[in-house]
Amino acid sequence: MKKRSILTTVVAFLLLAAVVAAGLNAVFTVTYVNADFVTYTQEGEQEAQQLKEQLNGYLGKSTTFLDLNEVRATASANPRFNVVRIEKKYPASVVIGIEERRSAFAYAAQDGYDVLDVEGIWIGKSAQSSGFVELKGDFSFTYESGRIFGAYAQELIGMYAVMSELLGEPRANVLSLTFEDSGDTSSDRFDRFRIAMREGVEIVIGEPSVRAQDKVRAALAVYLDLTQSERVSGTINTAIVTSTGEAAAYYFPEN
Known part of the structure; x- marks a missing residue:
C-alpha cells in the first residue's frame, strides 16, 4: 500500500508539472522580438534587415523555455555583427542589441x-x-x-x-x-x-x-x-x- 501511495503521489506531481508547464507556455509566448541594431555601412543595414527576418523565427516560441544562447548564436552567425545584450522581457518579448563591427x-x-x-x-x-x-x-x-x-x-x-x-x-x-x-x-x-x-x-x-x-x-x-x-x-x-x-x-x- 505504501509503494502504491508513493507511486500515486509521483504520478500526480508529474501531471501537475505538465499542467503548469503547459500553462506557462500558453501565457508566456514570444510575440515580439525587439532587435535594436546599430549599423555603420549600407551593407550592414541590408544584412541587418535579413537578420531581423531570421530572428522573427522565434515568434510563437515559449518565452519561458526559449534558450537565449540559441538566439545569440543565430545573431552571431554573421561575423559582421556583435551581440552586445540579450534578455527576455516577460511575458512576451525578447530584447536583443546588435552592433555592426567597425x-x-x-x-x-x-x-x-x-x-x-x-x-x-x-x-x-x-x-x-x-x-x-x-x-x-x-x-x-x-x-x-x-x-x-x-x-x-x-x-x-x-x-x-x-x-x-x-x-x-x-x-x-x-x-x-x-x-x-x-x-x-x-x-x-x-x-x-x-x-x-x-x-x-x-x-x-x-x-x-x-x-x-x-x-x-x-x-x-x-x-x-x-x-x-x-x-x-x-x-x-x-x-x-x-x-x-x-x-x-x-x-x-x-x-
Whole structure:
C-alpha cells in the first residue's frame, strides 16, 4: 500500500508539472522580438534587415523555455555583427542589441582583401583596400575563431586603439601600415612598422614588440602638432628614452 501511495503521489506531481508547464507556455509566448541594431555601412543595414527576418523565427516560441544562447548564436552567425545584450522581457518579448563591427584593416588574400574589424576579427571581403588601413609587408596571419593570430597581431590591435583614441577615425588619416621583418631570428629589435599617413608624412615604430602603444601615442602627439605643410612629407621616428623610460617621438623633415 505504501509503494502504491508513493507511486500515486509521483504520478500526480508529474501531471501537475505538465499542467503548469503547459500553462506557462500558453501565457508566456514570444510575440515580439525587439532587435535594436546599430549599423555603420549600407551593407550592414541590408544584412541587418535579413537578420531581423531570421530572428522573427522565434515568434510563437515559449518565452519561458526559449534558450537565449540559441538566439545569440543565430545573431552571431554573421561575423559582421556583435551581440552586445540579450534578455527576455516577460511575458512576451525578447530584447536583443546588435552592433555592426567597425571595419578597420584590409589584409591581402588570394581573392582580394580580408576586411578586419578594430579587434582583428574577420568580417568580410573587399575587392580593394581603399577605405581601410591596408596591412602591407611581412605580416603573416592565420585565423583562430575568426580572429587574426600571428606575430604582432596584439601590437597591431593595441596601436589601432590608440589611433582611435587620438584621431577619432584612423582611416581618415592612416593610409597603410607596413611591417618590415628584419629577418633576424634571434632578435626582433630591428623589426619595424611604417605607418603611412594620408598627407604624406610617415611614422616609424622601431622594435614594435616593446611598448608599441606608447610609441604610437608619442608619434601621434607630434603628428597632431605639425602644420599642414609639414605633414606632407618627412618622418616621425620613435624611441624609448633610456634615462627616463618614456616613449618619445621626433619629426625629421624631408631633405
